[in-house]
Amino acid sequence: MTFNPEPITPPVPSRRMEHRPVARDRRAAGSPRVHRFRDSLALSESFVDAEWWLPLYRRAFPTMVSAVAVREDGWAQRGGIDRLLTLSCGRTYTVDEKVRMHDWPDVLLERWSDEARRVPGWIQKPLAADFIGYAYAPAGMCLLLPVVPLQRAWRQHGRKWINLYGTRSAQNPGYVSVGVPVPRHVLMQAIVEAMVVA
Secondary structure, three states, X not given: OEEOOOOOOOOOOOOOOOOOOOOOOHHHHOOOEEOOHHHHHHXXXXXXXXXXXXXXXXXXXXXXXXXXXXXXXXXXXXXXOOEEEEEOOOOEEEEEEEEEOOOXXXXXXXXXXXXXXXXXXXXXXXXXXXXXXXXXXXXXXXXEEEHHHXXXXXXXXXXXXXXXXXXXXXXXXXXXEEEEEEEHHHHHHHHHHHOOOO
């Protein structure tokens, strides 16, 4: 589910997906970026109270009565839960929030959290969250990605996407994380197709 002002035509599940490489900004194709945990944590925490989160959640869930940020370290935070949404009927949803600092035309799916040790990234490992809230900060826009179909789409298409779109590495102190930049329209169509179980 995409939240932005323009109407969106949903992908047609009966069509086969076209996989084509996407041109990326040349600055992204250079040497791996160096991430510092404290800087990344501070950046992540700075967006917890970003003014665009609540309006986006209200648009997605019109009967929402609360959206509580999970700030304390514990099972929920370690399971990838950043936000607990409660609807007026009592139903709750959990969201793992991810923020991109540029309006890239793709979703960077984290394949390896630590490549050398083969620690799975969030696209491969079991998650406690119902949704990935994948936001593009400059646009104040979010993709609300349902975790189960998203990860099924990865299992169905991941190898093909790696071959077509390549990978992006981020050098962290002591480890390297690796992601696959999948174009948004390709990923959204794959998620719709992953909801069909035959």
